[in-house]
Amino acid sequence: MSRLVALKLLVAVLVLGVSAVATTNSYAHPAPDGFADLAESLLPSVVNIASTFEIKPRLGAQDGGPGVPPWFDPFGMFGGQGRGQQPRETKAGGSGFIIDETGIIITNHHVIDNADKVVVTLSDGTELEAEVLGADARTDIAVLKVDPDGLLPAVKLANSDLVRVGEWVIAVGNPFGLGGTVTAGIVSALGRDIGAGYYDDFIQTDAPINQGNSGGPLFNMAGEVIGINSVIISRGGGNVGIGFSIPSNLAQRVVADLREHGRVQRGWLGVGIQSVDEEIAASLGLDEAEGVMISNVMEGYPAEEAGVLSGDVILKFDDKDTPDTRTLLRAVSDTPAGQEVDMVVWRDGDTKTLQVTVGEMPDDIDEPSSVASNGKSDLEDDTLDALGMMIITMTDEMRSRFNIPDEASGVIVAQVRRSSDAATKGLRRGDLIVRIGGQAVEDLDDISQGIEKAKADDKLAVLIQINRGGNFRFVPIKLDDEEAEEPEE
Numbered sequence: 001m002s003r004l005v006a007l008k009l010l011v012a013v014l015v016l017g018v019s020a021v022a023t024t025n026s027y028a029h030p031a032p033d034g035f036a037d038l039a040e041s042l043l044p045s046v047v048n049i050a051s052t053f054e055i056k057p058r059l060g061a062q063d064g065g066p067g068v069p070p071w072f073d074p075f076g077m078f079g080g081q082g083r084g085q086q087p088r089e090t091k092a093g094g095s096g097f098i099i100d101e102t103g104i105i106i107t108n109h110h111v112i113d114n115a116d117k118v119v120v121t122l123s124d125g126t127e128l129e130a131e132v133l134g135a136d137a138r139t140d141i142a143v144l145k146v147d148p149d150g151l152l153p154a155v156k157l158a159n160s161d162l163v164r165v166g167e168w169v170i171a172v173g174n175p176f177g178l179g180g181t182v183t184a185g186i187v188s189a190l191g192r193d194i195g196a197g198y199y200d201d202f203i204q205t206d207a208p209i210n211q212g213n214s215g216g217p218l219f220n221m222a223g224e225v226i227g228i229n230s231v232i233i234s235r236g237g238g239n240v241g242i243g244f245s246i247p248s249n250l251a252q253r254v255v256a257d258l259r260e261h262g263r264v265q266r267g268w269l270g271v272g273i274q275s276v277d278e279e280i281a282a283s284l285g286l287d288e289a290e291g292v293m294i295s296n297v298m299e300g301y302p303a304e305e306a307g308v309l310s311g312d313v314i315l316k317f318d319d320k321d322t323p324d325t326r327t328l329l330r331a332v333s334d335t336p337a338g339q340e341v342d343m344v345v346w347r348d349g350d351t352k353t354l355q356v357t358v359g360e361m362p363d364d365i366d367e368p369s370s371v372a373s374n375g376k377s378d379l380e381d382d383t384l385d386a387l388g389m390m391i392i393t394m395t396d397e398m399r400s401r402f403n404i405p406d407e408a409s410g411v412i413v414a415q416v417r418r419s420s421d422a423a424t425k426g427l428r429r430g431d432l433i434v435r436i437g438g439q440a441v442e443d444l445d446d447i448s449q450g451i452e453k454a455k456a457d458d459k460l461a462v463l464i465q466i467n468r469g470g471n472f473r474f475v476p477i478k479l480d481d482e483e484a485e486e487p488e489e
Helices: 002-027 034-045 248-261 279-282 324-331 396-403 443-455
Strands: 046-055 088-100 104-107 117-121 127-129 131-136 140-147 167-175 182-193 204-205 217-219 226-230 243-247 273-274 292-297 311-318 338-348 350-357 385-386 390-391 411-418 434-435 461-468 471-478
Touching: 034 046, 034 167, 034 217, 046 104, 088 167, 088 390, 131 248, 131 471, 140 248, 167 226, 182 248, 204 226, 204 396, 226 248, 243 248, 273 471, 279 461, 279 471, 292 324, 292 471, 385 443, 390 443, 411 443, 434 443, 443 461
Parallel strands: none
Antiparallel strands: 046 088, 046 117, 088 104, 104 140, 117 127, 131 140, 167 182, 167 217, 182 204, 204 243, 217 226, 226 243, 273 292, 292 311, 311 338, 338 350, 385 390, 390 411, 411 434, 434 461, 461 471
């Protein structure tokens, strides 16, 4: 009897064990036996793209090159056009995929950028000239339209938010002009920021991707597109198992705008922004290094009209936390122009809620950049040796010497001491200090008062705002950084 009970218990344990294992693995997809059926069903929806570019010959003097008479250089041997030389064409290849059976195709912006002619080759060899409906350089996405005789096989864009690291994927494309190439791998990582732009959110995969795969699809095992293959990291130009795809969720909104408007409509505040590090957070009284700091407010744009000030730290935008610049940029750009949202900022040691009506980003606005200023300083003017820098008063002579616009204000960084915190933070000669401790700077007294106030408040660093070539940013400088070292040349 006891043996029977024991046997029943053993069977129960085995059953529970199998059940537990089955439950644990129910979310995991085992390695497939093969990809043949899936590849066969998807290949017809992937296309090859050939972009043609016209290269015009350089013109020399009188068509004969610099200083060469045309009768002496009839064939352009001396660098000129030559009388008989004609513009020539070059081609570049890429990939794309059909998302609408009427002939709508997605590819990368860089595949067709500045092309004079774009030809799409279908899987059956049919060639069709394509119209570019729209292209977006910021996300590297373009939408093409072809006019086929019948309906084309289209694929569906998946919800890329559901993609998980370790999932099996296949990439289909036109590497090195070899159309209809299928490779397989897994999702290696999500949310990759590789420095390509402010909208970086790449899916990383080890599925082999090579030159010519650009614009092609990355499929999940359900045959849905989770990404657009766009970038590889490689020393020699070939695959090393590190490829990046634009997530399908990002693509969906961009594609919708390009199809409807021919361009992407993005929300815009009209501010310069920077990340908040631990030193900036400490100088502002923030408990944690979080949020996005406003380094500059542009006149006449939504942020200024809402009362946003330089030095504010945005903690929330439309009820969403903004821990970093990338999160804020996406939140703002995804907000329709004209929509009013609440924005929580940190100002003067407390939170403040502002209502801002989001504007539309102008087409001619570029991503922020840093412009270095150069100049020499002879320290003959009023000077202040503080914060590891030699700072001088703004005068007409100094404006001319440092090439400073008339409308710019502040004081000038004339020299930066080696090994100082200011040097470590990247300050250099020619930078303008326009604010210190939240107060505008007009002269050297403002700098001295800002330092004394920070010390009186037991601050470890004082926050200054600099203007470098029209680009503004905040920099925390340690207060005990007064090393008497030789200044930088």
